[in-house]
Amino acid sequence: MYGKGIVKGLWVTLKHIWGTYAKDIKRFPRRYAPGGIAKRTDYDLYGLFTLQYPEERYEMFPRFRGALMHLRNPETGEPNCTACGACERACPHGVISLEGEGKGKDRKVTAYRYDLGRCIFCRLCVESCNFNAIELSREYELSRYKKDFILELDDLLKIGDKYGIHKTGEAWGVTE
């Protein structure tokens, strides 16, 4: 019958209007609350898909490659890094430069500079590390107000403290 398509089209759009409101009611206090939305588990084409960025953020998957972070020894609370320089040699871009002091087992890192602006997140530094000292975090909001993209050791340790892991690949469920 002629005109059936008109009714069908109206029905489709009505379902979409209704779908968004029905889903909104289902998770009512979360959507507009400051805490953001619960993770969406029903992917059935209806409901809102918009993520309102500053209030709501995506949780990145475990193998996401974000900014570099330094890990601590859980017992002493000191950085695992021994300033061996393996990461510095492995880096294809010269992103990392470091200084250390002491000999043998006492060797400690004193300065570690990581140039975020040149990093390509290849993870070669992490693979070269033998002391579970560094890992790529899931930080992705890396923009800065100035051209200062260099992160010092303290900044890297601060990022590492957020994730609470002590071994390379721990967040992946793989420890070497």
Add this chain to the structure above:
Amino acid sequence: MQVLDDLWIRIAVWFRGLLESFLPPWAVQLTMDVLGILLLIVLGIVVVLAFTYMERKVIARVGDRIGPNRAGPFGIFQAIADAIKMLTKEDVTPTNADRWLFLAAPIVVIIPAVLLYAVLPLGRGMVGVDLNIAVVFVVAMGGIPILTMLMAGWASNNKYALLGAFRTVAQLISYEVPMVVALLTVVLLAGTMSTVGIVEAQASFPFALVTPVAFVVYMLAGLAELNRTPFDLLEADSEIVAGYFIEYSGMKFAMFFLAEYINLFMVAGMITTLFLAGWQWPILPSWLWFLIKVVLVIFLMMWIRATFPRFRIDQMLGFAWKALVPLSLINLFLVALVAKVLEPGWVRTGVLFVSNLALLAGAIAIMAQVARKREERARAAGEAAIKRYYGSEVR
């Protein structure tokens, strides 16, 4: 309930009494009239703010988006923020524009829009003027914006604006005809041209049930008069950029925008008044019923806008002259015949309802037949062309 029903009228009477205590009678009358006019204008602006917000929300929800939600809770101040933006924008007049016409067009477009509110019955006893020729007034005032659009298009000295104006004028004049005939059907049934009288005539049955054909025709023609999708050819962004108001900016553009939404409320209000029994229906206060029905009609229009693509210009004019005009004329004859033969009541309503549905079905069947024939002809022409190109064999 009775108190709520008469709420606004009681406020008006109380205020009049207050004024009479210290003003001479002529001053009281003048104050009340000026206040009434101001109230209607304020109503117009409130309507614009409310329905732009609603439109953006509805269209957003159809697209699984959120819509405005930054200015205020749930974004309710978005329309006000837009209004402030419009007011503070630079007002540009093109160098070669016809300056006075260019200035006059946005002012002239808004006056008839606000004037129309005078005859809209917003509730029991709540009407600006109970004109006995209100329907004629509505049609006459509805004709003025057509002139304004041509004024704006011509004065801009811009070929897209002029093209947009031509399209709009062709469209509006074409759809005026079925609209007036549909109005005439209602007037025939009600036996009066006063909007209040028409509402009172629908005490037992809304005219949407009595003549669904007139309702559908009026709805479609109203959409076309408002230049809304699927008849929004004048704003067709991909073809003529923005239509007749392309050169307007700042407050002058805002005037066209205001007029558009004031007219939206007006057409929805007329549909409510003429076909959905206006402020009648039990339990809720009359003005609330009117508002609910108007919002529902406007929602229907937004829903249609969110669903359908726009017509091509020849399809649109063809639809008006070949489908809507004959359909509404046949319906007019049918209603006149039945209204003459039968007494008002259940039987007449039933006969009219059934015959109208049959008419609608027949019209759709004929349109389907025509569309099928046209498709067959196009296919045959295409096949013939292929045959000519490749020789006898069709691949």
